[in-house]
Amino acid sequence: MEKTYERVVEYVKEEILEGRLHPGDRLPSERELAEKLGTSRNSVREGLRVLDNIGIVSSQHGSGNYIAVNFNETMTEMLAFMYILKGIKEDQLTDFRRSIEREALTLAVAKVTDQQKKELREHLEKLETVRTESARVRHDKAIHQILVTASGNDFLITNFMALNNFIDRYIRSMRSRIINGMHDQHLLARAHRDLVEGILEGNLEKGMSGLMRHFEYIRIYGGESEEQGNAMKVEKAETTDPIV
């Protein structure tokens, strides 16, 4: 037997899928919806709360319920949360990241803008000159972010953001473990140099070589976790300051 609030969820979804409701539109009032769907206002509200929390609907006190305009945030949050519930393993996470960045590089070589090239050059130079670990981490992270953004692919971008969100919040130790395990920072820097130069020169092979070495280092120096192959323990992190 279908639950009542599911009818409400389905109704709104249908309206969106059929093109009758668009991002930013206002839904009928809760009382109208209750009457139209032959149910009570409480049930309508339950359905709307679901959509609100998922990020599809935005409820505004005294005003109405609206189709959300931007779901990126909830989307990445939900992805991150589900990954926790599935008990994701660290090496799987790295492989998925490689999957995204590998494809992003292929696309970025052809699509990268001049502005993005400029930013890549700047971050690469800073990466090789700054002296604090946190600064290196920041520029490192920026380079990878620009790489994925330059791909212009929303799937890749969204998933990469969710991945970063997830790593930043719940497994910060992964970053520091890799950094600390990396005795020779120059190897990592050189990998990044090839990656960036490959993009700048439109040389896919060179960039891919750097990117693949980068992930090899992660696998070698990041794989010294005490619990091998087991699901990671989640650690709550209040601050964020991550990435390799």
Add this chain to the structure above:
Amino acid sequence: MEKTYERVVEYVKEEILEGRLHPGDRLPSERELAEKLGTSRNSVREGLRVLDNIGIVSSQHGSGNYIAVNFNETMTEMLAFMYILKGIKEDQLTDFRRSIEREALTLAVAKVTDQQKKELREHLEKLETVRTESARVRHDKAIHQILVTASGNDFLITNFMALNNFIDRYIRSMRSRIINGMHDQHLLARAHRDLVEGILEGNLEKGMSGLMRHFEYIRIYGGESEEQGNAMKVEKAETTDPIV
């Protein structure tokens, strides 16, 4: 101001993240939760409905609320829906699929089991001998599914399932357009043969060559949509019978 039902959602999420609640566990009754969180039953219910619909909590009439064991289904559904709201473009979708399968192949070559090899052989043979399009589509789809499954990576598997779910439900025309555009079925078949044989022989280069050709064909023969580069129109599909 934080809404009341969000406190409920946050409470349950915290309990899970802190390891005090695990999949299959029963939550306190709605009345207990209401008292513990200093709110009413209705607000508790609204929070639980959200978690129920997301797939994190399973509400069982007359019994109680439980932490769900399997969220794959809701997860893929949610991903698919959000992709619609974002107005995803077809070529982006193909690129994302290539991202997943490319990485999956890299991993699968090393991890594939004998049982999976056997299934790959069977589907490849059937793919080359059956005469109806729907049968070819079925075996084609199976090969790609096994490829990704053999990677053993939950990120790749989940996203691939979501992607298929999405394509099957909302852009079936993409599949048929590619099939119809493919005048020479042998080219596609040969790409699949190299892909499968590469996995069977542990030959990554051979497999990757087949896989990349496969996606080239999709790009060439699937790119003849009337609306070029624009967001796809969503079409509702009652039946499913897809994939290339």
Add this chain to the structure above:
DNA sequence: AGAAATTTGTTCGTATGTATA
């Protein structure tokens, strides 16, 4: 600027169907 109408936010009461001991 202010009052009235509208709409969402929150709580309570009640009735009913279901699962479990």
Add this chain to the structure above:
DNA sequence: TTATACATACGAACAAATTTC
């Protein structure tokens, strides 16, 4: 079978925010 606990569902009422006139 009965009793209890629980979830489902509806309706009503008031509070609080927003919009409208």
